[in-house]
Amino acid sequence: GAVVSQHPSWVICKSGTSVKIECRSLDFQATTMFWYRQFPKQSLMLMATSNEGSKATYEQGVEKDKFLINHASLTLSTLTVTSAHPEDSSFYICSADGVRVNEQFFGPGTRLTVL
Amino acid sequence: LAKTTQPISMDSYEGQEVNITCSHNNIATNDYITWYQQFPSQGPRFIIQGYKTKVTNEVASLFIPADRKSSTLSLPRVSLSDTAVYYCLVGFSGGGADGLTFGKGTHLIIQP
Numbered sequence: 001g002a003v004v005s006q007h008p009s010w011v012i013c014k015s016g017t018s019v020k021i022e023c024r025s026l027d028f029q030a031t032t033m034f035w036y037r038q039f040p041k042q043s044l045m046l047m048a049t050s051n052e053g054s055k056a057t058y059e060q061g062v063e064k065d066k067f068l069i070n071h072a073s074l075t076l077s078t079l080t081v082t083s084a085h086p087e088d089s090s091f092y093i094c095s096a097d098g099v100r101v102n103e104q105f106f107g108p109g110t111r112l113t114v115l
Numbered sequence: 116l117a118k119t120t121q122p123i124s125m126d127s128y129e130g131q132e133v134n135i136t137c138s139h140n141n142i143a144t145n146d147y148i149t150w151y152q153q154f155p156s157q158g159p160r161f162i163i164q165g166y167k168t169k170v171t172n173e174v175a176s177l178f179i180p181a182d183r184k185s186s187t188l189s190l191p192r193v194s195l196s197d198t199a200v201y202y203c204l205v206g207f208s209g210g211g212a213d214g215l216t217f218g219k220g221t222h223l224i225i226q227p
Contacts, residue, residue, distance in 0.1 A: 045217070103164060106160065109156065
């Protein structure tokens, strides 16, 4: 149980285009989901916290107009990278709250490459 | 903000016990300690969580001294597949992003 999926697993796009990444909780409902970004050989950096039915809370330094987050249902959150540029190339990972304190179930990640 | 400090890297051999220590001097009363494992190009995976003393599950043990200013993840009889990055997180639900701050992690390399 407690499986989180992401789609797509990888995507290559041209500079200036927008890319949508989906995060789904497959066998449980997730009131809260989180989006992270991870550059090569670096740690995960929290981008935003997404609560079902409300606006996402973005971490300092993360542009909310560039990284659009929608959490329309208890099993789906989406991250849209708008007008992507090469510096947005990264590994994007979502997670959902688990049962234990601070336990999170992570998705497999999405590798975004912007040409 | 309870920050954590871990060794950047460690190496060991198959069949050995590996202990990774995390320092969290500013841990708060409500904070729990959670360890995650991450393989390259994958999302992190929950390993173990504890508040005090010792916690053991099927894959690891977590030792927390009385002052809770550090914790040690113990992996018994490691294998090559345990080569990964291990993260220690400190925080509690409802504590905002504090409990979701990943440090640099420890890159564990297991050799045959």
